Amino acid sequence: MSLLVIGTVAFDALETPFGKTDKIVGGAATYIGLSASYSLKPVNIVAVVGDDFAQSDIQLLETHGVDTEGLQIKAGEKSFFWSGKYSQDLNSRETLATELNVLADFDPTIPDGYQDCKYLMLGNLTPAVQRLVIQRLVNRPKLIVMDTMNFWMDVALEELLATIEMVDVLSINDEEARQLSGEHSLVKAAKKIQAMGPKYLIIKKGEHGALLFHKTKMFYAPAMPLEEVFDPTGAGDTFAGGFIGYLAATDDISFENMKRAVIHGSAMASFCVEKFGTERLLNLTAGEIEAREAQFAELVRVEPALEPAS
Amino acid sequence: MSLLVIGTVAFDALETPFGKTDKIVGGAATYIGLSASYSLKPVNIVAVVGDDFAQSDIQLLETHGVDTEGLQIKAGEKSFFWSGKYSQDLNSRETLATELNVLADFDPTIPDGYQDCKYLMLGNLTPAVQRLVIQRLVNRPKLIVMDTMNFWMDVALEELLATIEMVDVLSINDEEARQLSGEHSLVKAAKKIQAMGPKYLIIKKGEHGALLFHKTKMFYAPAMPLEEVFDPTGAGDTFAGGFIGYLAATDDISFENMKRAVIHGSAMASFCVEKFGTERLLNLTAGEIEAREAQFAELVRVEPALEPAS
Numbered sequence: 001m002s003l004l005v006i007g008t009v010a011f012d013a014l015e016t017p018f019g020k021t022d023k024i025v026g027g028a029a030t031y032i033g034l035s036a037s038y039s040l041k042p043v044n045i046v047a048v049v050g051d052d053f054a055q056s057d058i059q060l061l062e063t064h065g066v067d068t069e070g071l072q073i074k075a076g077e078k079s080f081f082w083s084g085k086y087s088q089d090l091n092s093r094e095t096l097a098t099e100l101n102v103l104a105d106f107d108p109t110i111p112d113g114y115q116d117c118k119y120l121m122l123g124n125l126t127p128a129v130q131r132l133v134i135q136r137l138v139n140r141p142k143l144i145v146m147d148t149m150n151f152w153m154d155v156a157l158e159e160l161l162a163t164i165e166m167v168d169v170l171s172i173n174d175e176e177a178r179q180l181s182g183e184h185s186l187v188k189a190a191k192k193i194q195a196m197g198p199k200y201l202i203i204k205k206g207e208h209g210a211l212l213f214h215k216t217k218m219f220y221a222p223a224m225p226l227e228e229v230f231d232p233t234g235a236g237d238t239f240a241g242g243f244i245g246y247l248a249a250t251d252d253i254s255f256e257n258m259k260r261a262v263i264h265g266s267a268m269a270s271f272c273v274e275k276f277g278t279e280r281l282l283n284l285t286a287g288e289i290e291a292r293e294a295q296f297a298e299l300v301r302v303e304p305a306l307e308p309a310s
Numbered sequence: 311m312s313l314l315v316i317g318t319v320a321f322d323a324l325e326t327p328f329g330k331t332d333k334i335v336g337g338a339a340t341y342i343g344l345s346a347s348y349s350l351k352p353v354n355i356v357a358v359v360g361d362d363f364a365q366s367d368i369q370l371l372e373t374h375g376v377d378t379e380g381l382q383i384k385a386g387e388k389s390f391f392w393s394g395k396y397s398q399d400l401n402s403r404e405t406l407a408t409e410l411n412v413l414a415d416f417d418p419t420i421p422d423g424y425q426d427c428k429y430l431m432l433g434n435l436t437p438a439v440q441r442l443v444i445q446r447l448v449n450r451p452k453l454i455v456m457d458t459m460n461f462w463m464d465v466a467l468e469e470l471l472a473t474i475e476m477v478d479v480l481s482i483n484d485e486e487a488r489q490l491s492g493e494h495s496l497v498k499a500a501k502k503i504q505a506m507g508p509k510y511l512i513i514k515k516g517e518h519g520a521l522l523f524h525k526t527k528m529f530y531a532p533a534m535p536l537e538e539v540f541d542p543t544g545a546g547d548t549f550a551g552g553f554i555g556y557l558a559a560t561d562d563i564s565f566e567n568m569k570r571a572v573i574h575g576s577a578m579a580s581f582c583v584e585k586f587g588t589e590r591l592l593n594l595t596a597g598e599i600e601a602r603e604a605q606f607a608e609l610v611r612v613e614p615a616l617e618p619a620s
Contacts, residue, residue, distance in 0.1 A: 089494050184399050187537045208518035211535060220609045222530040225521060227497045250615070259612045299530045300610040302569045305560070 003040060003248040004114050004141070005032045006133050007123020007237070008103065009047040009061075009071060010080035013096075014276060016231050017088050024277045025057050027080065028123030028147065031234035033066040034281040035241025035268045036121070038289060039249040041065030043241075044114045046133065048102045050077040064282065069111045074102045090232055091206075108133050115139070119248040122146040123237060127156055127163040134166050143253050145169040146198070147240050150176045165197035169258075171240055173204045186211060187218070200258065202243070204236055212262050214255050221262045222299060224270045224292070231276045235269045238281065242268030267292040313350060313558040314424050314451070315342045316443050317433020317547070318413065319357040319371075319381060320390035323406075324586060326541050327398050334587045335367050337390065338433030338457065341544035343376040344591040345551025345578045346431070348599060349559040351375030353551075354424045356443065358412045360387040374592065379421045384412045400542055401516075418443050425449070429558040432456040433547060437466055437473040444476050453563050455479040456508070457550050460486050475507035479568075481550055483514045496521060497528070510568065512553070514546055522572050524565050531572045532609060534580045534602070541586045545579045548591065552578030577602040 007029030014021045029047045036043045044067045051073060058068050083097040106129055120141040122130040130146060146167040152160045153176065164170055170193060174186060180196075181189035190201050190213035203211040207229075209222035242265035243258075250257055267289060271280045317339030324331045339357045346353045354377045361383060368378050393407040416439055430451040432440040440456060456477040462470045463486065474480055480503060484496060490506075491499035500511050500523035513521040517539075519532040552575035553568075560567055577599060581590045 185535075185537055185539070187535050205518065208515065209530075209532065218535060218609060219612075220519075220532040220535070222519065222532055222610075225495075225497050225528060225530070227495055229495070256613050257615070260615055263612065297612070299528060300532075302529075302573065302607070303566055305567070305570055 002044065002114075002117045003036060003119045003121065003244060004044045004046065004070075004110075004117035005029050005036065005121045005123060005241070005244075006046045006108060006130065007032055007121075007125055007147075008080050009045070009049050009053070010082060011052075012233060012277065013081075013083040014231060014233055015085040015096075016090065016276075017086065018230055019276070021276050023081070025060070026082070026234060026277055028125070028237045030061070030278060031237035031272070031281070032121055032123050032241035032244075033061065034064055034278055035238040035265075035272070036245030036248070037065040038268070038284060038286075039242070039245030039264070042067040043245070044070055044111075044117065046070035046108050046110055046114065048072040048074060048106045048108075049079040050102050051075050052078050060282075070109070070114055072109065077102045084233070086232065090229055093232075108136070110136050118142040118251070119244055120144045121240060121244045122163075122167065123240065124149050127152050127159040131159070131163040131166065134163075143168050143244075143247060145171060145240065145244050147171045147236065148176070150179055153179050161196060164193075167198050168253075169200040169202060170198040171202040171204065171236075171243070173206065173236070177201070177203045190218075202262065204239060206232075206235075210239065210262055210266060212255075212258055214258075217255055219255075219259045219262065221259070221266050221296070223266055224296060224299060226270065226273070229273045232273050233277060235272050238272040239265040239269040241265070263293060263296050267296055312354065312424075312427045313346060313429045313431065313554060314354045314356065314380075314420075314427035315339050315346065315431045315433060315551070315554075316356045316418060316440065317342055317431075317435055317457075318390050319355070319359050319363070320392060321362075322543060322587065323391075323393040324541060324543055325395040325406075326400065326586075327396065328540055329586070331586055333391070335370070336392070336544060336587055338435070338547045340371070340588060341547035341582070341591070342431055342433050342551035342554075343371065344374055344588055345548040345575075345582070346555030346558070347375035348578070348594060348596075349552070349555030349574070352377035353555070354380055354421075354427065356380035356418050356420055356424070358382040358384060358416045358418075359389040360412050361385050362388050370592075380419070380424055382412075382419065387412045394543070396542065400539055403542075418446070420446050428452040428561070429554055430454045431550060431554045432473075432477065433550065434459050437462050437469040441469070441473040441476065444473075453478050453554075453557060455481060455550065455554050457481045457546065458486070460489055463489050471506060474503075477508050478563075479510040479512060480508040481512040481514065481546075481553070483516065483546070487511070487513045500528075512572065514549065516542075516545075520549065520572055520576060522565075522568055524568075527565055529565075529569045529572065531569070531576050531606070533576055534606060534609060536580065536583070539583045542583050543587060545582050548582040549575040549579040551575070573603060573606050577606055
């Protein structure tokens, strides 16, 4: 089923304890698009870059099944740029530079061919722009998933709440869920956030996994403990891309299928962190993904006891 | 199968954002004993208290199936006392007072009737005393589980390593595993710690659950996200008591059964935090425990897809 992704396509410069990169292609829509492309093709994206974005960068997306008709290229302008440095344990990061550039006045245009989208993924971006995309679709998609971050809670809460109200699934991390709801307990936070509009809530807990909430139902997908984490950049976006890609490919938005989508997203994210930037997402095989999903299933598998213990 | 527990039996004074207590009965052996008693009775304990410990306190343990023949009562001395205050989010705590009292020169004596123990739980205590108990048992138990804490890594590392070398299962939290191994990755930490002696390692991650490692095998039991956490005191000990109680009751130390024991321990710990101190552990029913274990199973349950998505 047709999938539309909006978000940033950008340059990142990353520094982790294991090395650093020059400007490499990053951005939420890039990670989401590449991740989702392993479930279905094409993945349509609406985003904006400057003319510093090379034809070869666009070609890279295209060869991975990401359709770039909706990628605006602004002549004489520069792409969004983010630079960050991770702490020794990778659990925190410092922003070294943020240059909005083309993002400052991004006016999302949806190509006619994208209007039929049944699945819409709103990658992290100004909430007002996320909302504009929903409004510019002639028909409301079957499922709208939204990712966001604490930054918008700090500087544009009202806009953010107006957008959250319009989506079906919200995906945020544990600290963001606590900030948005004012509740420390994630169970209480989930109730309050569902009352804001989204019928489903995903709370990402990084190395501790992800929780999916819907009404009184709750599902916990642990993350795979990894020997090496090289670069956490894009893990959340890769998760989101895997999640919505799986749902779009199966065209089944039952809670039971969302659980499987969460596990698929977790598996995709576990690959992403193994290399710098998008590198690991560029050459995965279906066999590798299946094997990783089997490891996730094995991680929590328990054979029932033959008879009760006591 | 006979179970022997050593550890502290003590008075605690607790302060959480939800209230405070006067001196109440606490200590590792108390939580472990009460928790294990739901799997099998009696639970034999070796511990020491002062004569400030009331007959009614001893009676409380006895009525819950904790045998106190091994509980030394030192006339004219006072019981171990700990006082602590939790932060607003319960994620950290400050020690307000630690009075060793009878613990300062605890010389563990094992009653003859306890010598046949097949399962030994070494609750958190001076590593030298933990080791002494192993040495004073005529026959090595079938399974020795050890709990400890970062304090001993700081002040008695050599003693600690000598004790760790003698046990089958080590139970510590994630920060302790990182400190003990010098590795941030829990997968790498688990390898290094298994090389120190224990064939099995449990890494407790509090609200994020617990990991069980054995050779190349790994199991992740998420904790139950709770609406209310009232007092985290004793959660780790209650987990350990549930874990070894389950193993002793089933007398099966296969990895598969250890997984079930981890889930049982997690379920017991999830009750413990619902009330102050040991309160919630004093009146559980088998039905409540079974229902909670079913919730844990449901939390991670995924029905396989009818056919692969793509």
